[in-house]
Amino acid sequence: MNKIDLTNCDREPIHIPGKIQSHGFLIAVDYANYNITYISENTSAIIGENATNLLQNPISIFFSSLFGNNEGTELTHLLSLGKSQGFDLINPYKLRIKEEAYYLIIHRSGDHLVLEFELATLQYDIQHIIGKAVSEILSNKSIDSLLQKAAEEVKNMIEYDRVMIYKFQEDDHGEVVAEVKNDDLEPFMGLHYPASDIPKQARELYKLNMTRIIADVNTESSPIATFEEGIPLDLTHSSLRAVSPIHIQYLKNMGVESSFSISLIAHGELWGLIACHNYSPKFIDYKAREGSKLIGNILSSALEYRQTEETNEHDQLYQTAVTALFTNLEKDPNIVTALTSHSTTLLDATSATGVAILFEKKVHTLGNVPNATQLESLLNWLKLTVKDSVYYTHQLSATYKPAEAFADVGSGILVSLLSKDMGELIVWFKQEKLQTINWAGNPEKPAEKGADGIMQLSPRNSFASFAEIVKNTANRWSKAEISGTIKLREKINNTINKRADEIRLLNERLKLAYEELDTFSYTISHDLRTPLTSIKSYTELYIAKNKNVEDPNKKLLDRVLVGADKMRFLIDEILKLARVGRAELELSKIDAELMIADTVQTVISAFKAENVAVIIEDCPMVDGDATLIGQVFTNIISNAIKYSTKSANPKVTIKGIVESGEVIYSVADNGIGIEIDHHDKVFELFRRMENVKDFEGTGVGLSIVKRIMDKHNGRVWFESELNKGTTFYLAFKKL
C-alpha cells in the first residue's frame, strides 16, 4: 500500500476502484443485450463456480441457474421494465438466494446496467418510523435544533454508536455542528476538520450518490472481473463501491469499524454530511438507508430554506445598522461621533469585533483593535497600499506580515477608503477564526504519532492540522457586509461634501459681511463727522461770542471740546481702517527714503519729540500703494517715537534690507516695550496695552498696519522686551 497521507488523497480516482465491498456482490450487463460485462469475484461463492466464467454470457443464464427458469425469465423482464419505467420503481427487488433474503438494486452506469445484491436484514416495516422522524425534525425552528433532532432520528433508525452532522464552511473545512452519541464516547461536537480530510472528488461523489455505507473496514474488498481490460466500471452510483485505503486507514485510526453518511445539499452545493460511526462492524439494510436518505433530503430542503432565512436576517441586521448610521450622519454635525457615539455604531454594520476610523488626522477606535503602535503602522501601510475604495481580506498576514502580532484581534480586515488624498479611512477588524472555535474534549491532548513517526490521521490530529491552516485567518467578509460598507462610504463622503459646501457658503457670506462691515464703518464714521463738527463748532462759537463767560463754566465747555476732539480722532482712524478694505491698490515704486524722511519730520513735530534721535540707514525702494504704505510708515514710526519719548536717550533706528525676494524694514526703538503676554494681541482692533495709558492712542493704528500689509501680501511682526524697546519688521514682496 502507498504511504497514506493527505497529499495523495486528491488524486485518487475513487469512483473506479475496480473493487466492491464484500458484503454484497455485483454483476454488470451490457445495456443493450444483457450480456455480462463485469462480475465481482465473490460471486463465485454464491454460484459455486468461478464467476469469471460467466463473463460475456447472457444474464438470463445466471438468473435461471440461481432462481430457476420462471423467476429467471421474470428477472430478465425486470431489466427491460426498469429501462422503460425507471429503476426507482423496482429498487429494491426482494429475492431469496440459498434461503437468505436478498435485495437486488439496479442502476445504469454508462453502457452497462449494474446489478447489486445485498442482504435484506430489516425485520420490520420502517415506513412509519420515517414518517414520525420527519415530523419530529420539522417541528424545530432554529437550524441548531433542527440538526440536533435530525441526528437523533438518524441514530434511532440505524442504531450507530455516533451520529454527527458536519457542516462544510466557506473554505471547505468541516465543523461538527450536531452530535448524538453513546455516553461512553468522547464528544466531537465543535471540532473542525481541514478541507483535505474529505477530498474534492469525494465531495463530488457525495453530491451524486446521497448515501454511503462502509459496512466493515476489516474485510477484504472483492475485485471486479471483466474482459474489457483497462476500462474500469464507473461505480459512482453504486452502493457497494469499495472504499479508498486512505479512508479505511482514517477510520481505523479513529477505531471506527463501519461508517455511514448521508449528503446534505443546499442550493445545489454540498452543505454538509450526516456522518455516522460505529465502533464494530454494522451493516444497514437498504430500506433503512433509503429512510435515512429521505431524512437527509428533508433536512436539506429545510436547511436551504432556513439558511436563506438566517442569512437574510444577518443581512437585515447590517442593513438596519447602516440605515441607522445614515440617520446619525444627518443629525450629528460631527462625522466621527455620528459613526461611533450613538446607539448604533460602525461595529454594528458588519460582524467585525473592532473598528478604527482615521479622520481629520485623528484615530478613533471601538471594540478590539490592535494596540496604538500596531494600528499606526497598519494605517500607514494601508494609506500607501490601498488604491480602491474598498479593500478586504480574511488573511491580512498573508499580505501584511506584521499582522501576525495582532492576529487575535485582526486576522481579517475590511477597509473603506474615504479619501485617498486626505488619507482618511475606516478599518473593520475580525478576530482570528481559531478564537471563535468551540473546543470539544481535551484540546491539550497531544496528537498521536504512528510507529513510523508520521502523524496519524485522526480527528484530533486533523484538528491540529486544521488549527495550523486557519492560523492568522478570520471568517470571510460576506457580500452583505461589503455592500453595506460601500453604501456607508458613499453616504459619509456625501455628508463630508455637503459640510464642505456649507462651510464654503458660510465663508462667502462671511466675506460679504466683512465687506459690508467695511462699508458700514466707513459710512457711519463719515456721517458721524458732520454732527460732531456741529457740536464742536457751536461750542467754540458760543465761547467766542461770550468772551465774558465765567471761568468755571468755560472749563465745562472746554471739556466738551476735548471730548469732541478725541471722538474726531477715533472716527478718523476707523475711517482709515475701513478705507484699507475698500481701497483698490494702486501699485508703484515708492521712494521709501523720501517717504520716511518726511514722515519722521512730521511725526517729530507733531509729538514735539525733538529729544528723540532718529537714525535712518539704508532705505531701499518698496513696491506698493503709496498712500497706504505711507500710512504704514507713519503708524510704525510714530509709535516708535511716541513710546520712546519718555526713555533716557531715546533713539529710533530705521533701516531696510533686501533679502530673498523681500524688502524688510525694521523700526527699532528703546521705548517702553510690549509685555510678552500681549504679543499676540498687538494687532487686534482697539487693543491697547496696559503700559500705554500715559500716551495718546486709539488702538487702531497697528490694525491698519496689519491690514495694509496683508493686502500687499506682505508681513509684519515684532520683537520686544518690556522697558527695553521694540523692533517692528515690515516685509514687502518685491514685484
Add this chain to the structure above:
Amino acid sequence: MGNPDIFYVEDDPDYAFILETAIKEVKEELTVGIVEDGMLALTKLQALADSKYKPKLILLDLNLPGLSGLDVLKRIKEMPFLKYIPVILFSTSDDPKDVKDSYEYGANAYVTKPDGYNNLLDCLKSMHEFWFMQNRGIN
C-alpha cells in the same frame, strides 16, 4: 437771496449757519447765499447768470442729496457765463479719491471742512485773503 458775494451749497443747516457766522466775522460786508441741494443750486445759478450777476466765489459741499457736489461742479463749468468763477469744493471727506475727482472736474480748490469754529475762522480768513485780496484779478 439777492446777489450774494459767496454762493454756498450746503444741506446741513448747522454748518451753513456756522459758516455764515464765520464769514461775517471775517468781513461784515460779505454776503452769503445758501441753497440746500444741487438742483436748486443750478436753478439759482441760472437765474443769476440770466440777470448777468456773477458771485465772487462758489462753495460746494460734496455730499448732497440728489445731484452731488461734483455734478453741480461739472454743470457750472459747462455754463459759459459762470465757468470762470472760482469753485471750491468744501467737504467733510478727506478721501484722496474725492480730492482727485474734484480737481478732474475742474475745481479751483478742495478744502476739507475744518474741524470746529476756530479752525473754520482761520481757514476762511486765509481763503478771503487769497481769493478776495491777492487774486482780485480773477473776478
